[in-house]
Amino acid sequence: MSATLSSTKTAAALRRSARVSVELLAVLVMVAVGLWLLGRMWPVVWPLVVGLFLTTMTWPLTAFLRRRGWAPALAATAVTLLFLLVSLGIVALIAVPVASQSGELTDGVVDGIQKLREWASGPPLNIGDDQIAGAFDAAVARIQGSVGSMVGAVVTGVGTVFNGLVTGVLALFLMFFFLKDGPRFLPWLARQLPGRLATDVPIVAERGWETLGAFVRSQALIGLLDAVFIGIGLWALGVPLVLPLAVLTFVSAFVPIVGALFAGLVAVLIALVSNGLTDALIVLAIIVVVQQVEGNVLQPMIQSRGLGLHAAVVLLAVTLGGSLAGVVGSLLAVPVAALVAVVWNYLREQLADPPPVSEPDEPRTGDAVLS
Template sequence: MAATLSSTKTVAALRSSARVSLDVLLVLVMTAVALWLLGKMWSIVWPLIVGLLLTTLTWPLARFLRRHGWRPALAASVVTVLFLLVASGIVALIAVPVASQSGELADGVVEGIDKLRAWAAGPPLNIGDDQIAGAFDSAVARVKDSVGSMVTYVGTGVSTVFNGLVTAVLALFLMFFFLKDGPRFLPWLTRQLPGRLATDVPVVAARGWDTLGAFVRSQAFVGLLDAVFIGLGLWILGVPLVLPLAVLTFVSAFVPIVGALFAGLVAVLIALVSNGLTDALIVLALIVVVQQLEGNVFQPMIQSRGLGLHAAVVLLAVALGGSLAGVVGSLLAVPVAALIAVVWNYLREQLSEPPREPGTDESPAGAVAPS
């Protein structure tokens, strides 16, 4: 009898495990299908995501104007124009000083190359001019052999730039419409959904919006810290173009990994051609220290507070996103993880039973006791 009961329990446990495994497999298949569809529609999804992120950055000003009697279309138009002016000002702040000192920088580059050549000709390398000329000739020959590949790379780069411009224009138009009609989205969504979804989905959407705003604000604060620390270091060392480099550091903070590498490379190059090798190495060490503090201390702490995520979760999310989708995955990993946490917390709130107060009757309030 006992053996039969044990066998029945084993079969029931196996059936339950099989059902759970089948459910998990179905969830994984649906997730794979959703990601595949997302990849097919990426040309539309990516401008939508960028537009949402820009809207979270500009919505506080639009909300302020709307609360002071401005019509939604006028407030959205003014905020969009101001955003364009600020973005153009940032580009000018970087480009104008660089263009004005381009001649000095070019002379510095030539002088730096001559110094490097003279250093290579001395001990311990003792590289002669004939060896340098031979290396140069071989490099030229390799370039000639790979002209076709270079044309392909150039075409890919032009296509990437064009796609980036199209994405920026679409994101800007979407930002305007989000600023104009955003507050009407949740009431419209409530009217479209049936049953309990009309309550649950708008609540989750509102919480997700707050989470995206916290992500953008935290990223901007981290970029500001990078710009201040690196800018102070460059100013102390007497490196030219301090303000453009600081602005470039702040803007590049919104693009993980690649943005920091690009801004750091530009700063080191300018320090090399203007102040020499020693200051360039000091700038490189400064950038490495600041980037390590940002990636391992500032960013996890600030984002974990603003997004309700632990610092370790932020680090793991960035690593996973980068391994799955490169730079875009690193950029979107933290907000996606935060949105998943929002959905999970809401589900947990709805599924958990409210605690009973001690000493209360188990029957619902107002119920009549059976006679």
Template sequence: MPASLSSTKTAAALRTSARASAELLLVLVAVSAALWLLGRMWSVVWPLIVGLILTTLTWPLARFLRRHGWPPALAASVVTVVFLLVAAGIVALIAVPVASQSGELADGVVAGIQRVREWAAGPPLNIGDAQITGAFDTAVARIQNSIGSMVTAVVTGVSTVINGVVTAVLAVFLMFFFLKDGPRFLPWLTRQLPGRLATDVPTVAARSWETLGAFVRSQAFVGLIDAVLIGVGLWILDVPLVLPLAVLTFVSAFVPIVGALFAGLVAVLIALVSNGLTDALLVLAIIVVVQQLEGNVFQPMIQSRGLGLHAAVVLLAVTLGGSLAGIVGSLLAVPAAALIAVVWNYLREQLSTPPQEPDTDEQDPTTAVPS
């Protein structure tokens, strides 16, 4: 005779499920409210994020100067001036030529897509499906429309330019204060928080800072190596637009997985249009070799402690960030996921049950020495 369900256990299970669902709903509401508040304060939060990222790049030099007896204010001032000079040099030597060739770069990508479409329509593929042809036409039209929109925004978007300048100025000032007063922040935070929070919040903040700094510095260095190696390969093959493609490779390195695929696709399309199929395949081979060196040599050497995120998590984070906030979301997705992982790991450490210590009072009979 089959066993009947226990009404007491069923009611208890339903109450537990209802309580868990209500708690989960409250957590989701709190997260939604936090995200809404973050969006409303984005004009302040975005300069703060940029300032933190710049601080992670410049902190090693400031720390070196402070350890050699420089006053904090003087060290922060020197590092800030050096950073501004380097940034101005980059704008003068790289950004101006890249901006002057950006239209040619975009036209080359569109022409490369059209070239691929024509190749797919001929032998041996002989793809003649009208839907596929329409999809290619739609993609080309969207790219052209996007280019026109971007040019229009650059020409007429005065408010956007002003907001960008204000963000940059605020970020530089915040970087200066972070460099000068950053080491005093955690002790001050500890004194302001009550009870258990005085230990938990500074610990999570310190771990988050280490993770963010490791990610930004390692990605910048690896992106620089990729840009130099791929740029040299493009220069040897006499592919046009070497400097814009190298800069695109460096910037794309901050978007793991997806960024490398995008930069490589653009380089191959430019080589296909300008130099032909043979050079395009050679460019593809160079990119594959460089990416293999990055994944198997550069990253393990430069970033000894990874972010602790699986490649699938990184890919999903970049996709979600891009769909929610565009380019900014793609850039911030992986650091945000890494910081969430830091908080989760700390919570798991605090909530886990410590291992049972062996009872030293009871003697193991197998090791007892007979009297």
């Protein structure tokens, strides 16, 4: 005996599905409009993003000076000038030599890919050239574009490579004002918002700031340590282009997982072309050891609170960001995903049912008699 469908329940399910579909479509339209507005305002948004990133790195020193009695304006001025001097020194001592060797770095990577292609086509693999030609040609084009873009980003400066000198100047001024007036922003924001938003938005903003600061500072320190240790290993083996490879390792650290693989592949290919297979394998071993020490020792020590993102989410975010906005998207993908996670976790906290209050157990009749 087969059960018949209830027309009332079917109509109710269809109406509910239609309502959910319309609501989801409205959300997607709002997201699309937001992304469109973001693209239109990108010349303003990009200096703001760069200024925030720079502020997260320079705020600890500013906070230290303010705790020692320095006026906010004086502390912000001193830190901004110090940052400017350090940046100019990096440009003079590192960026200029890297710029002069960027072409050699790209050519070496392409030669290394070609050598791997020849090795794969011979024994013992004997892979047909027609099977690997397309993959290696695509890899060559990808490596050339990525290496050129990342080296260019280091040479020109993160704030100027995409929007010119004006972006760098705006980011620097924004950093100064963030350092000077940052602690007063959340109270001011709370006074401007109505109702419950005056409480919710500052809380989310504070959590997002803490997450962003932890990510930028920890990745910068980890990237610096990786660049130093791997650079020392390359120098000891006599691998050429040590400075560009070290700088590439530092920049790649801001793209978790994918960045380390990319920088390691470039270093191994350069060693393979210049020093041969043995040194290339030694470079690979050095990179693996450094990455293991970083993942199992340095990151747990430096990142006291993680981003709360699964490795699969990081990979998907980096892939999506890179496909949408190239190198910029790859650099911003993980911080954006972490900020989205902050907002989502706060919404879950607010929408979750409060835990049930357990009532004290009433004494049993026998216990009352015995007492």
